[in-house]
Amino acid sequence: MQPNPAENEVSITLPNATSGISxxxxxxxxxxxxxxFKNTNTFILPLKEITSGGMYLLRVTTSEAILTEKLLITR
Known part of the structure; x- marks a missing residue:
């Protein structure tokens, strides 16, 4: 996941996954x-609708695993 901290969007790469939900x-x-996301292991998550900066969790669920990472959003 990059960048972190993020402002407008974050790029997520999952080497072994091709579909799931974030x-x-x-x-x-x-x-x-x-x-x-489907048929890709890299996707962009837009953050423009998040109006308050601060600490959030990004949870990605695939058929293989559930991953949770902290994400700092700056405003």
Whole structure:
């Protein structure tokens, strides 16, 4: 995942995955947005609709695993 911290978008590369769902989650557990990806192991997650900067969680679920990373969004 890069860049981190991020402002407008973040690029995610999953070497062994080709489809799944990514979710941006607040530190309170609220899902703020989700993005489905298919037939790719790299995708861009737009962050423009997130109005407040701060720490968030990016959760990516594939058929093989669930990955969660902290993401700092700057505004």
């Amino acid at each position: 979710e941006l989650v607040s530190m309170n557990g609220e899902i703020l947005g989700s993005f489905n």
